[in-house]
Amino acid sequence: MENSIISIQNISKIYKLYDSPIHRLKESLSIKKRKYHKEFFALNNISMSISKGEIVGLVGKNGAGKSTLLKIITGVVSPSSGDVSVEGKISALLELGAGFNPEYTGIENVFLNGMMMGFSREEMEEKLPSILEFADIGDFVHQPVKSYSSGMFARLAFSVAINVDPEILIVDEALAVGDLKFQLKCMEKFNDFRENGKTILFVSHDINSIKRYCTRAIWINQGKIEAQGDTETVCDRYTDFLKYGDDNLKKPVFGKVPSEIRVLNKEIVGFVESVSIINQTNKQITEIQNGESFKVKIDFMMNQEDIDIVVGVAVHTIDNIYVCGLNTLLDKMKIDYNKGRNTIYLNYSDFNLLGGSYYFDVALFEKNAHVPIDYKAQICDFFVKAPYVAEGLCILPHSWSMKG
Template sequence: MSSENAIEVSNLSKCYQIYDTPRDRLMQMLFGGGNKRFYREFWSLREISFSIPKGKVYGILGKNGAGKSTLLQIICGTLAATTGEARVAGRVSALLELGSGFNPEFTGIENIYMNAQLLGLTRAEVDGKLDHIIAFADIGDHVHQPVKTYSSGMFARLAFSVAIHVDPDILIVDETLSVGDAWFQHKSMARMRKLMESGCTVLFVSHSIDAVRALCDYAIWIDGGTLKMQGNVTEVTNAYMNDVFVEHNRLILEANDVPIHDELDNVAVAGPTQVVANDQEEATPIDAEMPSDGAVLHVQAVQVLNADGKPVDRIEQRDELSLAIDVKFHKALKNVSIGFLIKDQFGQELTGESIFNSFRKGVEVHAGQLLRVRFRGANLLRGGQSYSVAIRINQVSRWDRSDNVVIYADELAAVFDVLTDNDEPMWFKFRMPFKVECQ
């Protein structure tokens, strides 16, 4: 194992034997062997390989049943692999399942000692950290009660507090932070950031793309038990989101009894304030010839404009900011909405707007038309930073968006800088126009 890596996974596979009846299990014990077997094989993981350098933060993405939890259990050593191996360097602290390792009959205090010692601390070391663990968990006198009386949020608080106070070299978190109140979630995120800054290697599993982008440097996408993609967190999450959009569309069309193949064959979800949508900006007829690739539309331009209407890649703080989006449609569509999201360098969504959100309805386009949309507003973003623009083109008619179908998505359609204003510096993401009164 390389001295630079905290985790190395090599050709890892996990197979489960599925028995249809208890009788089949008994028959396997008595007569199984050779080519005769009384079970079906289910491969939760197949030939997965990757390495994680020390001090890096990796997000693990994948749908339910993709094999994420199985992978983490093997890395932690609580589950044996069928083939391949997972090697780790250092102390591993894991939160794989809510309250796992807790004895429900023991009090919170007793479980703190038991779990911390299982993670490698001596009793004397736990004595020195006990007050800090109890204070961070913040569950009051319940810490002296059996954990079987705890709510799910109290479980999460105590388990997380123990995990972060054992000074782990590797911290593995599997959706635990989604449990509990908002205050604890924010406190947990802040503490995880401190661990990361101290050089702790972190594996973070979450269905929240915003959380993965905010916390992680890199991401690994597991799909159907195989490694589908790994690399920069922005690139991986963008690809994963496009895959989610496709599945989302399929479910929406099924729910609305729309023939899926007829509607989706030509729809490729892929990747490029005030909304101006008056008669001067309506769809303009152009060449209606369908492209050879069968695409429903092509995004011809996504541009950031300054106050003079000129395309720029940097803009002054507080200047007027415009986004110009030109889309050529090759197929007639109803209820079309075009929208955008502005994100920071971590992929966190800061603000956005859309045609549907502004007017509570979309527009109708015909084959061979060009739709020009301009979003205009004051630039309230902090200077000295770069921002990205994601665009989405949808078909939606219901205000609750229950019929929303994404027909185009580009998570990185444009990038621009906001220049620093030394006369009026900002220490926050964006400025809201507050009125200040002093008495």
């Protein structure tokens, strides 16, 4: 990219894992160069480009490779293979204590960090008053940092990182530290960076913060880029992954009837044949834009024509939260069908679910909607794309006013 300020090409980082210390020794002494280790790819052939002025959010589970990637970008760790190009001065807030010597005083560590970022002592002396004022840790700046509380440590580290006027700011789970007053100062400074067009790499497990601040998102999973692009879509896909990734979460088997539901003999009476989502141009879709109108097409077969039936449709989230159930009995619609194949449409207008994966359950019931003739669980899944304008499951109609 022409305005690329960070360019990463085919980066991999491999660590050698040994079952015991003796295996490390055996490998180092092996005449035949026998390997006693297993290779662990913290990063596996990652490529990306970040443009000047972008605010990029990195998401992924613990151990996915986010911190390793940031360490490579900042030069703390060298890649096993691949190329990294960075244009501009970087200021990074990685894990607590990175770049600080616990035996040095706070002021000595300020100068040490400045030297590591390429500043002369004279330049750091000019910046020192603003750093100390922002950190606001009093006379502790003259004490060794090993005597600091974690909050004081973080305040000084954050103050150094944001008061050296970097072109690139990297924040790894450390945007808001200390008490409420200091958190507000951090947020004001962070907003200044955004408004001044600084390039920011922002790592957080708070998905709403990623949506709120970032212009683009990158999802890293097991050392590889799983997805990158539109912030809302990537974050919603990642959230869905977390729901599926929970070992305690069991996704319903496609078409399986919930255990508490008794189903009539569908071969004798009838059954749901297929379900699809149709947009306003009559195309079948699997992605729905928040606010879009569409219809659910339900094809069903009936082997009898002398009983009254009810059609029901339920929406569930990917982790099985019941969102909304509709049926023709509640809507006072009588279904006139023929023996054989039939089709009915459920029309949605201004669909207001928020971003993420969902699915439809569809069923045929007897006339009281109590006993299903046929019940298809998770027969049709779909993904909702939505801007970050609300949180939760849906956007309720609303307005704001300063008057009662």
